[in-house]
Amino acid sequence: MHTDGTFVSEATDWLLMMKFAEHCATGGESRLLHLDDWEEIEPFINHKLATRPFLYRAPGSKNVAEKVERPLFFQGEFGLSISFIDQFVQPANREEAAFLRALSESMEASSGTREVILPVGDLVVLNNYFYLHGRAPFQKDESLLRELMRQRGTFA
Ligand SMILES: [Fe+2]
Numbered sequence: 001m002h003t004d005g006t007f008v009s010e011a012t013d014w015l016l017m018m019k020f021a022e023h024c025a026t027g028g029e030s031r032l033l034h035l036d037d038w039e040e041i042e043p044f045i046n047h048k049l050a051t052r053p054f055l056y057r058a059p060g061s062k063n064v065a066e067k068v069e070r071p072l073f074f075q076g077e078f079g080l081s082i083s084f085i086d087q088f089v090q091p092a093n094r095e096e097a098a099f100l101r102a103l104s105e106s107m108e109a110s111s112g113t114r115e116v117i118l119p120v121g122d123l124v125v126l127n128n129y130f131y132l133h134g135r136a137p138f139q140k141d142e143s144l145l146r147e148l149m150r151q152r153g154t155f156a
Pocket of ligand 1: 002003004133
């Protein structure tokens, strides 16, 4: 589970996910977790690493050379917020790595994580500070085809 825009410096308040086409897809549901529905959040927000900056670096394929430091949890305009992506965080030591792994596992296993089917033509709009998102695995199928649009940013 992750939030978007973690490894770039511009703000990502909102995330829009739209599906244009899908064929032969079994699985692949969107997985969403709101911070209020994460029953094990307390030990993580009270941990000494909760508000310390973590380093994020995108892979070459993202064409983003920036290195960005962000705390996991912070107080935003509307309350407790999170910024995190397990794929691109660079833990500095074993303690940080263990903390981030436990955080990820807790979010994945949370009963608050809901799987949502997105029909072709439909759009999901998520607040990127309160919602984490991910995707369930697909069943292997050589004919699997999906066309999606993802947009992230702020409303002027
Ligand atoms: Fe994402």
